[in-house]
Amino acid sequence: MRKIWLLILGAFTLGLDAYVMAGLLPVVARDLGTTVSLAGQMVTVFTLAYAVSAPLVAGLMSGVRPRMLIIASLGVFTLGNGLTALAPSLAVLLASRAVAGVGAGVYSALSTAAAASLVPERRRGRALALVMGGMSSGTVLGVPLGVLLAERSGWRATMWVVTGLGAIALMGLAVWLTQVPAEPPVPVRARLAALTDRAVLPVVGVSFLAAVASLGLYTYLAPVLSAAGGVGEACVAPYLWAWGIGGILGSVLAGPLVDRTGRVVTLVAGVLLVLVLAEAALPLLGAAAFPALVLWGAAGWALQVPQQHRLLALRAERGTVALALNNSALYLGSAVGSGLAGLALAAGLPAQRLPWLAAAVAAAGLVLHLAGARVRARRGATGTESGGAEPGGAEGEGARKAACGAV
Template structure:
């Protein structure tokens, strides 16, 4: 498990950056004189390029030295964030977010699959949990600390913090990360079989719908809280969501290894996540409980990833990195679609409560798909 830690550092850096724009919306909007819905599309672009690059590059680079690919992707990721910090206009800023998303999409699934290959079978759940937990840890620290730095100085300095972290991650992996076993690249027929596997399709559709609901809603937390709670102070809500994500992602691996039944576990997680989203507007003015709903939202949202990866690895053991990449891709594609839909809702002026309604709708769809998967397909042990 010690070797997995060095991959976790890289995932921490991705988490620090991936959702940080959600907390920096006001500052970026002021710098480039754009609306919050327009700046929200920076999240869409990051996640869209992540979604496209993850399965594409993972399949294309199958059989290549994983450590070298991880180092290259993290280095370019840092350079992309440096470009975000100095972007002279909004177009260049969006371009930099696209490059950052592309390299994050290359790094993340390889890190997760690599972590699983570095440990024995009985510890795979914990390895998946630790690497994904690194990303949630980056979020729990990155978003509120980034917001604090932006309020104290400016949002550009927050991006420079990401650059420094990415170079630290690169140096640590170069120095300490062992060579990761390379799986021989599967034949073209085998690669295509994964994309036509109905079990895989339903599994990633569950991820897609849940991501539209959870991450799409999170992107517009600033205008949502402004309307529901009449506050522009996001910090404590971001801490609540992020701490929940940290607890959920770090503990879920032990639950998977003990509980074994990942599909049943997903039903429980999705149900609790749906209830948490329903409670957001209901508890927003109730002391303490309003933070609990954000905590549970973050915990269940982040906890949902490891069981899905576990299910896909059991379906496609010969194409672990590609299967993990596909799920990561779909997760970020859902985030992109959710952010785009949220921006459309805000631009139409129909009220931020509509964001909640859409989130509940997509959570209901994800639950229906999960029940269908349980009835239709059995999960290999």
């Protein structure tokens, strides 16, 4: 279990690093003598590097021992954060964020697969939930504390804390992480086939749409609450905590539900429905939106546990590549959602309507999920992914056998 907790610490650091920079933009811009919009490109660079590196490196180096890649990727991530803390100019800052993003993308994909392989199959959902909970905790608990530290000691102090946490996880994994079962080398044709795999694409597409709806809207929560409920920017913190607490609960509780029921198709549909209803209710509740925020956070973070469980149950030659694609979809969805929301506001759309647009995107994800489940049921496919049918049938048994071979 010590190994799992070290993987969780790395995920916590990743979650902190991925989101804390957005809160540090004004401070960073003043320190480097640039504008907030230019400083904001460090978030874009990190996101794109993360999205590209996850499927590319995880696929190209699938024959390399996972333990070595996990430690190396966490080392690259920590190095990038150290360079960020020392950056004397915007150019160096952007380059360092790209380095950190590459390490984060590879570590995120491999750490979830490693966590699943280090426990018995019956506890796989719990292990995935713990790693996802580490990332959500880094966002929920670490980001406010990181911003507070930056206000008192400067943004570089926050980045040194992130670097230190990454170094601790790195040293711990280097000492205690045993060999993780390696997947067979992935041929180029198989890697490319994952991009058009009819089992992979609908799952990854649902993750992308959910990220657009959830993480994209989160970026503009302050103006949404201000427009819908008259909540001043100085009073937004409790609402952010409500969203974050929901995220922790959702990511942690989703694992036991997956393990106990095995009904990943039903769970994904239920989580998406909750996300749609919670976001649609935000403009109507205004300042009393705490319950909707808790449900929104819970649904947004809980979704990825059954999604990852489904992807890990694919054929062995595509399991890690599919998981990396899913992680890329999350970050791309976050970037696309934030960008589209910003364009909508710039075009004059009232901020209180953004949640309805986000709910519509989440509803599209629900439709895609249900359509994919219906197609798989009609084809009667067996052993392609764990979400093809509920446990107990031939397909559920085939998926469980495939899951054993995936890691």
